[in-house]
Amino acid sequence: MDRRHFLKNTAGALAGGAALGGQASAQPPSPGADADADAMTTDRCGADCMVDVIKAIGLEYICANPGSSFRALHEAIVNYGANARPELITCCHEESSVAMAHGFAKIDGKPIGVMAHGTVGLQHAAMAIYNAYCDRVPVYIIVGNTLDATERRPGVEWAHSVQDASSLVRDFSKWDDTPVSLEHFAESAVRAYKLAMTPPMGPVLLVADSELQERPLGAGFKLQIPRLTLAAPPQGDSAAIAEVARMLVEAENPVIVADRAARTPAGLASLVELAETLQAAVIDQGGRLNFPSRHLLNQSGQSRATIGAADVVLGLELTDFWGTVNTYRDQLQRSSRSILKPGAKTIAISMRDLGIKANYQEFQRYPELDLTVSGDAEASLPPLVDAVKKLVTADRRRVFAERGKKLGAASRAAHDKARADAAYAWDAAPVTTARLSMELWEAIQHDDWSLASYLNPVSGWPMRLWTFDKHHQFIGGSGGSGIGYTAPASVGAALANKKHGRLTVTIQPDGDLLYAPGILWTAAHHHIPLLSVMHNNRAYHQELMHLQRMANRHNRGIDRAHIGTTIDNPNVDYAKVAQGMGVYAEGPIENAKDLAPALKRAIAVVRKGEPALVDVVTQPR
Amino acid sequence: MRASSSCLCVFVVACVLSGVVRAVQPNRGDADRGRQTYVKVGCYQCHGREAQGASTGPRLGPDPMPLAQFTRYVRAPRNEMPPYTAKVLSDAELADIHAFVAARARPRIP
Numbered sequence: 001m002d003r004r005h006f007l008k009n010t011a012g013a014l015a016g017g018a019a020l021g022g023q024a025s026a027q028p029p030s031p032g033a034d035a036d037a038d039a040m041t042t043d044r045c046g047a048d049c050m051v052d053v054i055k056a057i058g059l060e061y062i063c064a065n066p067g068s069s070f071r072a073l074h075e076a077i078v079n080y081g082a083n084a085r086p087e088l089i090t091c092c093h094e095e096s097s098v099a100m101a102h103g104f105a106k107i108d109g110k111p112i113g114v115m116a117h118g119t120v121g122l123q124h125a126a127m128a129i130y131n132a133y134c135d136r137v138p139v140y141i142i143v144g145n146t147l148d149a150t151e152r153r154p155g156v157e158w159a160h161s162v163q164d165a166s167s168l169v170r171d172f173s174k175w176d177d178t179p180v181s182l183e184h185f186a187e188s189a190v191r192a193y194k195l196a197m198t199p200p201m202g203p204v205l206l207v208a209d210s211e212l213q214e215r216p217l218g219a220g221f222k223l224q225i226p227r228l229t230l231a232a233p234p235q236g237d238s239a240a241i242a243e244v245a246r247m248l249v250e251a252e253n254p255v256i257v258a259d260r261a262a263r264t265p266a267g268l269a270s271l272v273e274l275a276e277t278l279q280a281a282v283i284d285q286g287g288r289l290n291f292p293s294r295h296l297l298n299q300s301g302q303s304r305a306t307i308g309a310a311d312v313v314l315g316l317e318l319t320d321f322w323g324t325v326n327t328y329r330d331q332l333q334r335s336s337r338s339i340l341k342p343g344a345k346t347i348a349i350s351m352r353d354l355g356i357k358a359n360y361q362e363f364q365r366y367p368e369l370d371l372t373v374s375g376d377a378e379a380s381l382p383p384l385v386d387a388v389k390k391l392v393t394a395d396r397r398r399v400f401a402e403r404g405k406k407l408g409a410a411s412r413a414a415h416d417k418a419r420a421d422a423a424y425a426w427d428a429a430p431v432t433t434a435r436l437s438m439e440l441w442e443a444i445q446h447d448d449w450s451l452a453s454y455l456n457p458v459s460g461w462p463m464r465l466w467t468f469d470k471h472h473q474f475i476g477g478s479g480g481s482g483i484g485y486t487a488p489a490s491v492g493a494a495l496a497n498k499k500h501g502r503l504t505v506t507i508q509p510d511g512d513l514l515y516a517p518g519i520l521w522t523a524a525h526h527h528i529p530l531l532s533v534m535h536n537n538r539a540y541h542q543e544l545m546h547l548q549r550m551a552n553r554h555n556r557g558i559d560r561a562h563i564g565t566t567i568d569n570p571n572v573d574y575a576k577v578a579q580g581m582g583v584y585a586e587g588p589i590e591n592a593k594d595l596a597p598a599l600k601r602a603i604a605v606v607r608k609g610e611p612a613l614v615d616v617v618t619q620p621r
Numbered sequence: 622m623r624a625s626s627s628c629l630c631v632f633v634v635a636c637v638l639s640g641v642v643r644a645v646q647p648n649r650g651d652a653d654r655g656r657q658t659y660v661k662v663g664c665y666q667c668h669g670r671e672a673q674g675a676s677t678g679p680r681l682g683p684d685p686m687p688l689a690q691f692t693r694y695v696r697a698p699r700n701e702m703p704p705y706t707a708k709v710l711s712d713a714e715l716a717d718i719h720a721f722v723a724a725r726a727r728p729r730i731p
Contacts, residue, residue: 329700329701330701331698331700331701331702331703331704332698332704421674421680423728424671424673424674424680424725424728425669425670425671425672425673425725426728428669428670428671432669432671432673433675434673456676459675459676459677460676541666544666545666545667545677548663548703549701552703552704552705552706552709553703553704555708555709556709557662557708557709557710558663558709559661561663619670619673619675620665620666620667620669620675620677621667621669621675621676621677
């Protein structure tokens with residue numbers, strides 16, 4: 001009898017026994033009765049080979065909420081693989097697993113793994129996968145499934161099995177495969193890693209069939225794992241790059257706009273070199289830290305005016321070029337207009353047109369451009385810098401120097417204005433987001449720090465007030481604006497920063513944390529040092545403003561805009577939530593004067609290698 | 622004509638005595654009442670509870686634009702601000718809000 005028939009017959013016997021009063025299930029197994037069943041007891045199974053593959057491609061961690069469809073792989077990781085490279089990170093929700101991997105990759109530059117059920121786990125994970133896809137971040141996902149219907153255990157395993165697991169996320173993942181042999185698994189696993197890491201990067205997914213995981217290996221079986229060779233990222237066409245250089249050098253007011261351009265510290269350095277060579281204005285849209293925040297050429301604080309004065313706009317990996325050069329008004333009337341001055345030229349260097357998919361429409365409005373270069377911006381910057389340098393004459397250098405002086409003055413004025421603006425309502429209760437940002441800056445500025453949260457919820461204050469000059473100090477946002485990203489992505493970023501001894505901080509929106517607060521337990525359990533400072537405005541504030549807009553547009557007043565948008569009555573006590581998860585926590589802090597001492601105490605905990613949370617009741621934005 | 626002028630004069634005096642002028646010249650708004658209205662109609666959602674401003678709306682005080690301009694803007698705003706018609710926010714209430722934002726404290730430099 002093969003295993004398939006054994007399982008069927010066993011199931012039948014149990015069902016029959018139950019019908020007869022359950023006696024069959026109470027009988028001890030009879031030795032020899034399973035003599036013709038598949039032998040599943042073994043020293044080595046298919047999952048061991050999968051672990052060999054995972055080690056070969058270098059996944060440092062696997063984030064997972066446990067699930068029976070990958071039980072053999074889980075067991076092989078912790079026993080056969082000794083729970084080291086990869087180390088299992090226990091997550092309380094699959095969305096947290098993927099978002100952790102998302103945050104990790106944005107610091108480390110490479111993916112870690114996620115394991116999940118191919119059905120219920122992947123459904124939980126889907127939104128976080130969408131974020132990673134929109135954010136062009138590599139995440140390596142392995143899902144368990146039992147494709148062969150006759151091999152499924154009765155009951156739940158059927159509900160947890162699917163014909164084509166990957167189809168759920170195929171619209172917003174870069175590549176997937178369903179290997180049917182271990183050799184196939186090895187080859188596809190290596191291919192998946194390579195594709196995830198080739199710009200435009202993105203999440204990839206492999207299905208690890210349970211039979212492949214659990215089946216004993218034949219005597220002498222040795223898996224051949226293909227060598228992993230990462231692809232050099234594509235540079236823009238050399239003739240096109242030369243034309244871009246000519247346009248930039250000849251321009252009177254060139255403006256460089258960057259969004260997801262700097263994938264690594266080298267990308268930031270290249271952009272600085274290009275900007276300084278040209279003495280050109282730079283606007284950092286914040287998908288990554290593309291440019292130092294206090295650099296005198298940084299004009300991000302006055303982006304509309306800067307773009308409006310430009311005669312050439314160079315966009316580097318922009319999510320939304322159209323939105324960069326147009327205004328859009330959604331108010332009394334819906335209207336849009338270009339902010340470019342007549343005759344201004346637009347250039348894009350981007351991977352935006354490669355790997356584009358149809359169904360999910362994150363690709364934004366179609367921009368009318370004068371020159372489009374398909375190529376990875378970071379890889380294309382060094383040849384662009386070289387081409388620019390070759391064209392710069394002494395006359396142009398003098399013009400550039402004058403331009404640089406004006407930009408420097410504007411940058412200093414913007415910073416002075418930011419500090420002055422931050423001082424308004426300094427002692428207000430609830431605490432202003434400016435005060436929160438300044439107190440946090442005072443507390444961390446002498447450390448090697450890394451901010452893992454996005455800036456919109458706190459009015460962009462950190463970028464206006466702090467000095468960001470290292471790539472790891474800022475990792476941008478979620479990509480797809482799926483809420484619930486910040487908390488787990490921050491823990492992932494902190495995990496990546498841990499080996500560097502960096503102090504990771506996050507300004508944690510309250511609504512975001514409530515999606516899956518179990519991530520706090522993960523941080524405590526795995527001793528991941530992260531300082532979470534709650535931006536607790538007790539609302540889904542973005543949506544509250546949308547309700548306000550609708551109510552006023554419909555002439556009804558906003559008295560009821562809080563319904564369904566606020567998080568109060570009762571107020572959530574985030575310090576207690578965190579303490580319940582084993583995290584050091586203080587708060588709620590309502591008096592701004594209490595903030596600095598609380599941050600000091602919390603940072604002392606984080607410096608010892610543990611997470612800490614400070615709950616601050618804040619103004620809306 | 623003289624009779625009409627006299628009537629007008631009486632009307633104005635009566636208005637002053639009865640406080641109606643307060644409604645037609647609303648720049649004498651009440652800051653305390655303005656704070657309550659400012660919160661009630663949700664100004665703080667974008668401009669902050671002390672009108673200090675945020676990415677969602679500029680600082681409004683302590684040096685607000687003149688009341689007439691303030692009122693025009695609130696009725697028909699540019700950019701992303703939601704419009705407030707007189708049906709949901711009266712001129713008198715707007716004057717109170719104007720008084721509230723004008724009374725905000727100047728900052729000390731942190």
